[in-house]
Amino acid sequence: MIRIAAVGDLHLGPDGFDAWAHALGPVSEQADLLLLAGDLTRRGTYEEGELVVRLLERVRIPIFAVLGNHDHEADRGEELAQLLASAGVAVLEGTYVTTELHGTTVGVAGAKGFGGGFAGACGSEFGEREMKAFIAHTRDRADALGRALAALDCDVRIALLHYAPVDATLHGERREIYPFLGSYLLAEAIDGAGADLVVHGHAHAGVEKGATPAGIPVRNVAQPVIRAAYRLFCFGEPADAREAEACALVAPSR
């Protein structure tokens, strides 16, 4: 059995550091892998990036991350990704990483994603070049995610995003802003390639559980939604009573 922790939307600044350091304390005992679903910082400054590095230095399990829109606000996304990578965090953008945990191979394909909306109420590559560029960016990132997922030959395959791939996890958000919260193109790419779990953030007022049209579980792990430092997901059967206790099982659900 493997246990995966996931959270997004830390929006870390100096004011939140101590609370996060405390809350993340048990993660290395509770999980084998930590996924970060973007918006690690408030504005994506180098100083905030250093703060994230300081926070994650205490975590002793592998960390895979994507950036979010807040991490791009200072237009230093690449620098931030390099800073995190230098601290051992695998920052994914249309790429994947694999690892072996207790004999189980786990592959995570990640991308920030982008907006555009959901089938029936979405933008299209039509009209002004700015509109075409908006949707083309989403399509490009979705395609990259799909290729990364398809390349994974692992026991467990996970798609890690910041933006939402389905509208099911957006309930609670105002419908008018759905096109800024995600895109069906992301779900389409995931369903095309296949995955066991999709994790995203970004939708602070949404709900936790949804599924893609093909039935792949989607979990919105934005911190304001989960109201915890992270969510824990278990894969595989517990090997013994101790593992079963470590993974106090909640019935599988969508």
Place this chain on the structure above:
Amino acid sequence: VSVARTEPEYVRAEVQRALAADPMLAELGVEIAVSETAIELRGSVATEERRAHALELVGRLFPDRVVRDALRVPELEAPTESEAVR
């Protein structure tokens, strides 16, 4: 006083811009309700410091309206349960 400073729709937009632009907040997810006499902030912010700062900022921008606090700071503790995915 310009229309932009008094019409609830424009006040709402101005508050939204201010919360996003403020470096301590960079906050896009706060819901804003505006009446003729009051501004209410709803939704979540990450810390108590940001809650206080947001309320103070909006009060400073629109001193003629009462600022109501319906914000929450989500709990931040390690989880006590997990979900079996498969």
